[in-house]
Amino acid sequence: MDDLVVVGAGPYGLSIAAHAAAAGLDVRVLGRPMASWRDHMPPGMYLKSEPWSSNLSAPGGRHTLAEYCVGLGVAADHGSPLPIGTFSGYGLWFAGRAAPGVEEVTVTGVIPQGEGFLVRTAEGPPLLTRTVALAVGVMPFIRYPDLLRELPPGHVSHSSDHGDLARFAGVDVTVLGAGQAALETAALLAEAGARPTLVARRARLNWNTVPQPLERPLRRALREPHSGLGTGWRSWVWSELPWAVRRLPAPTRERIAATALGPAGAWWLRDRFERRVPALLGHRLHGATAAGGRTRLTLTTAAGESVVRETEHVVAATGFAPDLRRLELLDAGLAAALETLGDGGTPELSAGFESSWPGLFFAGLLTAPSFGPSMRFVHGAGFTAGRLVKGVRKRLGARGPLPGAAKVADRARTDRAAGGHPWT
Template identity: 40%
Template sequence: MDTEIAIIGAGPYGLSLAAHLRGKGLNFRVFGSPMSFWKDNVPADVPLKAEGFALNLFEPERRFTLERFCRTRGYAYARMGVPVPASVFREYGEAFQKTCAPEVYPFKVTHLSGSEGCFTLTLENGHVVRAARVVLAVGIGHFAYMPPAVAHLPGKKVSHTFNTVSFGQFRGQRVAVIGAGSSAVDTAYFLHKAAADVALYARRSKIWINNPPQDIRGLKRLVRSIKKPRSGLGTGWRSRLACDFPDVFHLLPARLRLLITKKHLGPAASWFTGQTVREEVPMHLNMTLESATDTEDGLRLEFRNTLTGELQSVRADHLFTGTGARIDLARIPFLDKALLAAIRTEDHMPVLSGGFESSVPGLYFIGPAAAGSFGPLLRFAWGARFAARRLTRRLARATARGQHVRAAGSHAGGKPGDAATGTECFAS
């Protein structure tokens, strides 16, 4: 089970990287259940905000596209304007894995330790794997943010919107949803469809809902493309620059990088679910949750109106928090404490080199955890191509160096581990 490269995570980033490493003939293994976040944390029917062309996974020849998959399976598809259900994206990712990245071991990593040249992974089945280099492609599953005001509530009465994929059990119940982003709006939509008595509460003064795509032609289309160019993150010059120049973003001062990453592309909701919520679900804006108490009559939620200062008491049987994710490496449960302490961070995110390497040589991060270093591009599936291509080149060079050192050590009678290149992981 020893391997040169271990990839932890089998979502869009991990699978795209695996497909590129496979194309180079490198020795690697992927650990994790393919597309597990999309299967266990996202309702199957939720329409994804990204356009069809921006939901591809990436292999070197760009043949296994979402478009080709949908045509083969008979699913509706368009580059723009036809929402892709989460179930279709998940199914596409699973098919991509079987075809382009079969080197997946569907076991969770329960512990990761080690340092430069040799890392040890313990799997949930008890197996131990040694790797010269490790890539963390863990997505956002570990980073759901729960407001402090609800931390003490019993788990059966409060849920993060990441953690529920079916809503029939809430039929007839009083349900409050807090948040102004897509996950909060989507959850309110599905609760409404399930005949729950649902209301949405948000600190913001407005809930942003994307407009349906418009079919614009001729000169008007040309003007719009210049004023608001399209990219894999949406329309506008900021998104286009984030897609095209992640290396420029990497050179910015840390404070500016982190601010842009946090603020750009705020929590706008999908037009598909947002229109129904806007028309049929009560929305209470400028409301901040101050306290939550579990009583015999259900939850008592105290909201304060940020404009008037008035306090409003709300009764609910269940509370959903659509409060998003906050990247914090300390919340990755399998990271060894000594390894965690050795990783340099900014705002709890790893500080990465231009090749995605952390301050621990041989330990890499891709996906949302890398957004602090490379910008908003890494928060979306569209960034998987950039990450896979860049990191594959770096890992190919590192692997070649390690093989050269091992060969030189063998001919010269050197001892394993003389150089920090992974030789200690492959000593016989």
């Protein structure tokens, strides 16, 4: 029986695995490494966060994005956006050095079993483990406007459905949304030869400003400190004090998670977008029907006027909504037994990211209502990994170095020797 099975091999899952292996836990990581970044983001996208705040987490601060970029001969400078492909490559490089071998299997069930869990996969026999960390990323929580759900296949997609936008060349596309995903998808569509139009409920678009230099006069630095989530004291609190956010009343935490760091486009995208993409702002979607091979969208302006727009395809860049009820791999009885926040969409968690079910831990988007908005970003992986592994060790009753460290190290060396990390 394993000490810990990590479900998910994105930034959070890999960071948790790195800390767990270093702590001597017998840990296994299940999933496709960096799947969301590799499979659901088209070429031409850039990392919105600064390189220095986009590290995966290993004990001692090792295996940073900057270290990886040095090896490539690529600059990872403050104020210079990095391609998503570079970040995906960094995640694979990190996986080959900091974490035990990732097993590329699809987890289909996490079921209570005795004092631990049975983890089923689509590819092999089930696994037994004492604890489980669910770091499943954002893909299970895609959010679609209800009005688009009845459209026939081919008429509508989510922005995360596209690893390549070239197929939309020459196509009239309507992009719904006002955040980075919507703005960048629309710009990339235009650059790929499509004819995009952005439709947003907001009366105006928000754009991040050019980042201030890292080295600044002391007074200015104190007035607007840098943080992993941007500049300013409010961003600094969300970035650096997730433990403090957790101590707030539950309704306050939920409100912060839902409203802090709202939709905005990166400063480096603004010119590309505004030169190429027309926008219908202050327009709310009122209806959507198929009209032959096209889609007829009924929009309502802030003044209450009705506007009809016909388009060949609709891309909903409407983000992700954390909801336990959409996590199909979680045993239904177990999910129903969990203590939850608010309307029951997210789990109530301990300071160590443990749910009310002993041994079941969560990481990433589902934890934002407990620990704040940093859990929506890569930057939150550092805080999560260390605290979660401490929580696992507490659950296992660990005292000092745990048995299994040698086995984990031996397995990692064997995997590398056998070519188990093709991305290293």
